[in-house]
Amino acid sequence: MKFTQEYSDDQENFRKQVRQKLEQLEAPEYKSVNSKIEYLGSQGWLVPASEIQNGGASLSEDRILILAEELDNVGLLQYVDSNISKIHEIISSDVHSEYSDDWIHSLAAGQFSAWTPLIHQNGNPDPEEFTIVAHEDGDEYVLNGQGAFAGRGKTPGIIWTLARINLDQPLINNILGLIVPGNQENLIVENINGPMGNIIHKVYYKNTRIPRSYVIGSNGDSFDFFQSIMNKPTEFDNGINNNRILNDLIEFATQVDSDQTRLIDDAVLQQSIMRIYALNHISKLFQSRDQWLSSSDENITYQRAQTRKWQKETALQLAKITRDIIGVYALLDENEPGVPANGRFLTQQMETILDPRIADAMESDSELIAREIGLLNIND
Amino acid sequence: MDLSLTEMQLLLQNQAREFLDAELPKARVLEIDESEKGFDPDLWQKISELGWSAMAIPEEYGGSGNSWTDLGVVYEILGQYACPSPHLSSSVICSQLILSAASEEQKQAILPGIASGEQIYAFAYTEESYGWESSNVTLSATADGGGYVLNGTKLFVHDANVADKLIVAARTDNGIGLFVVDANDSGIAIRTQTGWIGPKVAEVKINNVKVSSADVLGSPGGVGSAIERAMDCGTAMLNLYMAGGTQRVYEMARDYSQDRIAFGVPIGTFQRVQDHVIDALNAADAGKWTGFEAVSYLDEGIAEAQNAISLSKAVVSDGFPLACDASHHVHAGVGADLNYGLTQYTKRARTLQHYLGDAIYHRKRMASLIIKK
Numbered sequence: 001m002k003f004t005q006e007y008s009d010d011q012e013n014f015r016k017q018v019r020q021k022l023e024q025l026e027a028p029e030y031k032s033v034n035s036k037i038e039y040l041g042s043q044g045w046l047v048p049a050s051e052i053q054n055g056g057a058s059l060s061e062d063r064i065l066i067l068a069e070e071l072d073n074v075g076l077l078q079y080v081d082s083n084i085s086k087i088h089e090i091i092s093s094d095v096h097s098e099y100s101d102d103w104i105h106s107l108a109a110g111q112f113s114a115w116t117p118l119i120h121q122n123g124n125p126d127p128e129e130f131t132i133v134a135h136e137d138g139d140e141y142v143l144n145g146q147g148a149f150a151g152r153g154k155t156p157g158i159i160w161t162l163a164r165i166n167l168d169q170p171l172i173n174n175i176l177g178l179i180v181p182g183n184q185e186n187l188i189v190e191n192i193n194g195p196m197g198n199i200i201h202k203v204y205y206k207n208t209r210i211p212r213s214y215v216i217g218s219n220g221d222s223f224d225f226f227q228s229i230m231n232k233p234t235e236f237d238n239g240i241n242n243n244r245i246l247n248d249l250i251e252f253a254t255q256v257d258s259d260q261t262r263l264i265d266d267a268v269l270q271q272s273i274m275r276i277y278a279l280n281h282i283s284k285l286f287q288s289r290d291q292w293l294s295s296s297d298e299n300i301t302y303q304r305a306q307t308r309k310w311q312k313e314t315a316l317q318l319a320k321i322t323r324d325i326i327g328v329y330a331l332l333d334e335n336e337p338g339v340p341a342n343g344r345f346l347t348q349q350m351e352t353i354l355d356p357r358i359a360d361a362m363e364s365d366s367e368l369i370a371r372e373i374g375l376l377n378i379n380d
Numbered sequence: 381m382d383l384s385l386t387e388m389q390l391l392l393q394n395q396a397r398e399f400l401d402a403e404l405p406k407a408r409v410l411e412i413d414e415s416e417k418g419f420d421p422d423l424w425q426k427i428s429e430l431g432w433s434a435m436a437i438p439e440e441y442g443g444s445g446n447s448w449t450d451l452g453v454v455y456e457i458l459g460q461y462a463c464p465s466p467h468l469s470s471s472v473i474c475s476q477l478i479l480s481a482a483s484e485e486q487k488q489a490i491l492p493g494i495a496s497g498e499q500i501y502a503f504a505y506t507e508e509s510y511g512w513e514s515s516n517v518t519l520s521a522t523a524d525g526g527g528y529v530l531n532g533t534k535l536f537v538h539d540a541n542v543a544d545k546l547i548v549a550a551r552t553d554n555g556i557g558l559f560v561v562d563a564n565d566s567g568i569a570i571r572t573q574t575g576w577i578g579p580k581v582a583e584v585k586i587n588n589v590k591v592s593s594a595d596v597l598g599s600p601g602g603v604g605s606a607i608e609r610a611m612d613c614g615t616a617m618l619n620l621y622m623a624g625g626t627q628r629v630y631e632m633a634r635d636y637s638q639d640r641i642a643f644g645v646p647i648g649t650f651q652r653v654q655d656h657v658i659d660a661l662n663a664a665d666a667g668k669w670t671g672f673e674a675v676s677y678l679d680e681g682i683a684e685a686q687n688a689i690s691l692s693k694a695v696v697s698d699g700f701p702l703a704c705d706a707s708h709h710v711h712a713g714v715g716a717d718l719n720y721g722l723t724q725y726t727k728r729a730r731t732l733q734h735y736l737g738d739a740i741y742h743r744k745r746m747a748s749l750i751i752k753k
Contacts, residue, residue: 001382001383001384001385001449001672001675001676002381002382002383002676002680003381003383003672003673003676003677004381004676004677004680004682005381250750250751254751264747264751267744270743270744270747271740271743271744273747274694274743274744274746274747274750275694275743277691277746277750278670278691278694278695278743278746281670281691282666282669282670282695285669285670285673286665286669288381288383289383289669291381292381292382292383292384296384298384302661306658306661306662306665309658309662310662363651366651366654366655366658367654369654369658369661370648370654370657370658373634373657373661374634374638374648375634375637375638375646375648375649375653375654375657376648376649376654
């Protein structure tokens with residue numbers, strides 16, 4: 001067994017290049033979130049595995065891991081939206097539209113947002129959640145109904161839509177998946193206000209016409225396809241490790257005194273910090289294990305869901321311990337004088353509610369684990 | 381990064397499983413636990429014949445010089461079977477104390493006996509305060525001619541009741557020293573402490589026991605790093621023993637929840653039951669991977685080993701009892717039946733969480749190592 005990660009000269013050089021590029025983001029023109037995302041897009045880093053001609057960076061798995069570590073170290077990994085890479089990949093391989101090329105490049109450049117259905121992703125589909133209906137009409141499908149979606153921004157670039165077909169048939173084999181352009185006619189968007197902008201949206205379809213060529217998956221297995229894509233790890237999953245914010249927390253506790261004692265030396269707070277340090281370390285170990293399992297002949301079953309669940313629980317614990325240690329200052333943004341760590345603590349607090357990688361229901365991960373260890377049958 | 385076991389380690393793993401399957405059914409664990417000494421000489425002899433008592437000792441002293449990962453593989457399986465034996469005390473902690481602190485002559489004299497399993501050593505360290513920091517060692521060693529005279533009481537000493545020799549940590553004018561004494565010395569009274577504790581621990585009363593200079597390991601005041609090294613190696617092995625135990629209580633909870641029918645369905649289909657089983661699984665995997673990471677760092681001899689060992693001990697000290705609690709929730713009444721086998725693990729979890737430092741101690745140590753950096 002060898003747990004230490006060793007990097008070649010080539011990999012270290014790549015890390016150096018990434019760091020140099022990321023330093024440019026300290027310039028004032030990159031203060032806004034959108035400008036940061038577009039900069040990452042300009043480097044091909046929003047879809048790093050994708051080919052350069054598709055707006056990606058053609059990076060190998062090892063280089064993506066280095067990129068993820070560096071993005072996390074400067075607190076930028078949060079801006080990489082996993083929906084973008086998932087929908088980018090689907091359009092690149094499955095959708096044949098005259099606009100495909102534009103969509104692919106707009107997504108990769110960070111100019112387009114990608115929204116996905118906000119529905120229970122595991123087990124059988126829940127009829128209550130399928131409130132959009134599709135009727136066939138020549139070479140088109142006509143959509144009616146409304147659904148909830150998750151994704152960044154107020155204006156959708158692409159909406160991955162799941163709709164019911166053949167209403168008189170069982171739901172399980174009658175779900176249609178479609179790529180719906182956000183600028184399609186007869187489509188109304190209602191953004192739900194959240195503490196960090198609009199992440200949740202309602203979309204109303206009123207006789208919205210979508211060409212048949214925008215169908216993804218095939219009629220009937222579209223829900224399976226959706227599940228497989230949403231549960232598939234993205235390029236950056238292995239980079240989610242809270243390193244930056246944990247280091248910020250330790251630095252804060254080392255530098256700030258209370259009653260002439262450094263916070264890190266307070267017995268209770270020290271225990272809390274080391275507890276979260278251990279949880280985060282295990283999170284990284286599980287990521288490494290999953291990577292090793294998937295690259296070796298070993299079976300990977302419940303492990304990815306376990307890692308996701310652990311990551312989410314760790315992020316929530318980290319948010320709680322941060323509030324315990326930093327107090328109300330953890331809730332100030334970067335514009336407030338005296339805010340610690342340039343407001344990064346607030347970002348982490350918000351992420352625990354809003355980032356789908358953290359805020360997604362942990363019960364779906366538990367359900368997947370239960371299934372894989374034999375507590376549930378496939379039909380339960 | 382390569383997390384696979386070598387062919388030799390896979391062989392060791394299989395050998396351990398096959399041996400313990402044959403020699404240590406759960407009823408036998410209960411019998412040994414309930415016996416006066418909590419020790420089975422036949423089992424110990426067979427363990428020694430397999431060469432496990434020699435694994436942490438270099439070849440020049442009668443050992444086989446295996447890596448810590450090799451021995452860790454065996455320890456994980458020993459934990460899965462809740463195997464009672466003085467291996468950790470004698471073949472790991474005491475052998476490492478001797479390797480780090482003793483003279484060449486002492487090593488040649490003592491280690492072959494430990495490697496063969498013929499001699500059992502126990503480390504008498506903790507006292508009334510039950511702390512693992514050196515400041516808790518107060519038993520006195522007074523200079524007397526060329527040797528020392530020991531006086532005081534040790535408590536919670538693992539395997540003292542079956543040991544041939546004790547290595548006693550005692551305070552001299554120059555600091556802590558390590559003294560080898562005969563467990564059968566007339567000045568030594570060993571009493572097994574009562575309660576729900578497993579493996580068994582003992583009170584060791586030492587009254588005017590004379591130790592010749594030939595039985596002093598290293599120089600009093602200069603053995604701190606030897607003690608730290610021995611405790612690190614012992615903790616690394618204990619972590620994997622506890623991780624193995626955690627794995628087994630998870631498996632018991634999983635299997636029971638698949639078989640037990642309530643309201644016409646297996647109870648594993650209930651979400652609340654699933655949560656308990658998954659808590660146990662998470663604790664088992666966290667223990668396993670932090671445990672193996674720590675032993676691999678020990679093998680590599682890198683500075684991160686100490687932090688990794690403490691992190692893992694903090695994880696298993698919390699995780700093993702938590703997994704037992706979860707498994708008891710799943711099993712309900714049947715889990716409390718001694719013959720069922722779960723309680724043997726629960727008893728170990730609640731005892732071993734303290735041994736060689738509890739989670740609080742090790743998180744404190746982690747902080748000192750991390751912040752120092």
